[in-house]
Every structure is written in structure tokens, then in C-alpha cells.
Amino acid sequence: MALIIPGLMVFGLWMVDLDYYDPWYKQGPDLHRSIGMIVLLLLLIRLGWRLTNPRPAMESGMANWEKISATLVHWAFYILLFTIITSGYLISTADGRPVVVFELFEISATLTSIPDQEDIAGFVHFYLAVGTVILGGLHALAALKHHFINKDETLRRMIGLSGRQRDQSGV
Amino acid sequence: MKRITLLTFLLAFTSAVCADNYVIDTRGAHAAITFKFKHIGISWLVGHFKTFSGEFTFDPDNIGATTISVDIDPASIDSNHAERDKHMRGAKYFNVAKFPTAKFDSTKVTAADDGMASIEGDLTLHGVTKNIRFDASVVGQGKDPWGGYRAGFEATYTLDTQDFGMSFPPSNTVELGLFIEGIRR
Numbered sequence: 001m002a003l004i005i006p007g008l009m010v011f012g013l014w015m016v017d018l019d020y021y022d023p024w025y026k027q028g029p030d031l032h033r034s035i036g037m038i039v040l041l042l043l044l045i046r047l048g049w050r051l052t053n054p055r056p057a058m059e060s061g062m063a064n065w066e067k068i069s070a071t072l073v074h075w076a077f078y079i080l081l082f083t084i085i086t087s088g089y090l091i092s093t094a095d096g097r098p099v100v101v102f103e104l105f106e107i108s109a110t111l112t113s114i115p116d117q118e119d120i121a122g123f124v125h126f127y128l129a130v131g132t133v134i135l136g137g138l139h140a141l142a143a144l145k146h147h148f149i150n151k152d153e154t155l156r157r158m159i160g161l162s163g164r165q166r167d168q169s170g171v
Numbered sequence: 172m173k174r175i176t177l178l179t180f181l182l183a184f185t186s187a188v189c190a191d192n193y194v195i196d197t198r199g200a201h202a203a204i205t206f207k208f209k210h211i212g213i214s215w216l217v218g219h220f221k222t223f224s225g226e227f228t229f230d231p232d233n234i235g236a237t238t239i240s241v242d243i244d245p246a247s248i249d250s251n252h253a254e255r256d257k258h259m260r261g262a263k264y265f266n267v268a269k270f271p272t273a274k275f276d277s278t279k280v281t282a283a284d285d286g287m288a289s290i291e292g293d294l295t296l297h298g299v300t301k302n303i304r305f306d307a308s309v310v311g312q313g314k315d316p317w318g319g320y321r322a323g324f325e326a327t328y329t330l331d332t333q334d335f336g337m338s339f340p341p342s343n344t345v346e347l348g349l350f351i352e353g354i355r356r
Contacts, residue, residue: 020316021316022316023316023317023318024317025316025317026199026317027317027318096221096222097198100198
């Protein structure tokens, strides 16, 4: 996710400026929509996991405000990503056409009659994507700070490496 | 604008090739089924059917092998006025509750003069199926910029609404326009 989402944003910014006669003019958006729907699936799985499993304990030695902001930022990512995907879906389906995922299956349109739907959804999609990637950058910087300044296990645990001093579950 | 005719294609493609299958590009909205009829005999009212799908086969060397079938959702009628569209969907006109589908299936296609093709087929509308005939012409064909191959046609047909059990006074005629772009499979 940490790689797919900034990748999708850069890809999205690139594809909307393509010339009509560019070979990627059609494939680019097809791929962007398809990957976006895969991200939705991953996000739902992750949220399902998050709600049904105990959270790993945070590193000891973290201040209260750090713990609170870490939790808030995580929830902010869920909300932002859901809103970005929903707004993207509302652009593509504004005229009632479905979203086609890798030519394998379709996701039907639902809401189609919001005035200027594709423009409003496009505005939301763009600014939230930029905001999310900026927040993601700060999130990564904070993880690097934990790794190099606090010298704790936060970054290693985020990328799935087991902690050096104790088991990663921390439960 | 110079129209590329079927004759041009007959000359340009001398080798025998099989008829290729094309899907009408409704997904990319490069196709339209329009209609116009006279409003109280004074002006033209223009609209289109938003939802339809179809396929055709096309071989420039063998126009007689052309087939085309189109399914139209009559409830998708759009005359740029929601209340009028509702009225047209109702029992007095298309009666979409009772007749939810409309379609055209070609039965015979023959090459005609001036690069036109004469298309005969069964049109089902308002629960009535009738054999109709109209002329069509090739607009163009060739590779698209995205790795596909496309062919485009246009045709018009003047429909007598009474043939299909509908009354569109005062003239009872509706002019249908068919603007089709197909992507080769």
C-alpha cells in the first residue's frame, strides 16, 4: 500500500495529461481504475483484520501524544483512502457506466445524478490524493525518526521484520 | 468532407479476407442512435437512446457477408427533458413496462451503388417485429492509436411509427440516425 498509493497518484497525474493519440490514453485510465479497485479490496481486508484482531502494542517509551497521533493517523488513512476510491469511482460511473476491473469483472454505477458529479468527485479525488501522499510522507519520516533517532523497532515492525529485541506481536 | 466509400475499400483490399467481428463501442461512447421527429409539425425534436449494445461482422471484400445486431433499451430514451422522457416511456408511446427491449437483427446485406450497402433486417420495437430496409455507408476504418482496429458506419431510416403501433402525430414519422463505431475483436 505504501508503494501502490503514491504510485497511483503519480500515474494518475501522468495519465490525465496524455495526448488523445497517446497509446496509453485508454490503457492508462483502465489500469488506474483497476488497481484502485484492488486497493479497495486490500483496504477492506486490512480493515476487517484491524477490527477483528488485537492491535500490536506500541513501542514502550512513546509519549501519549505520539500514541494518540499514531492511532489518529491510521484512522485518517482509512477514511482518506475510502473517500479517494469512492470519489474516483464516482467520476468513472457518473454517466452510469460501470468500472471495469482488468476486463475481468465490472462494478456497477450507483450514484449518477449528483449535479456536476464527475467534476466535484474529480476535485475531491485530486486534493485528497495529494493530501494523503503528503501525510504518507510525514508518516514515513516519523518512522525513520523512530528508527534512526529513537532507535526503536517501529520501522522494522511496520515493514514486517520482526523486532530485534522481542517478538513483534508484543501482545 | 470526402467520404471514404465501400468501393474504395473494395479496391484497396483485393485479397480475400474473412469477415471480422466488431463490437460496437458503446463503452467509449463512439456510437449513437439518434431520433428526430416533428414537434407539432413546426420544428424538429432531437434525442437519442442512451443505452444500447451490438455487434457486427464486416469484410470490405464481401459486403454480402455483413451482419449487424443491435439491442436497444427503449427506457433509455433521452430527449433532454426528464418529464418528456417519462411521458415517452409511458403507455402512450414506447410502453417500456410492457415492451422493455427493442432490437435490430440484419437478415440480408447487399452492396449498393456509390459505396452504400443496403441492409435488410428485423426491427422489434413496441412489441412489433417488422422487416425493414435502409442504406448504410462506411465512414472509415483503420488502426486506432491504442492498439485496436476500428470501423465506422452511418445510416438513417425513416420509421413509420404506425407500423409499430405507436402514434406520433401529426406525421407519424421518426427519423432514426445510426452512428456506429466498432472495435475489432
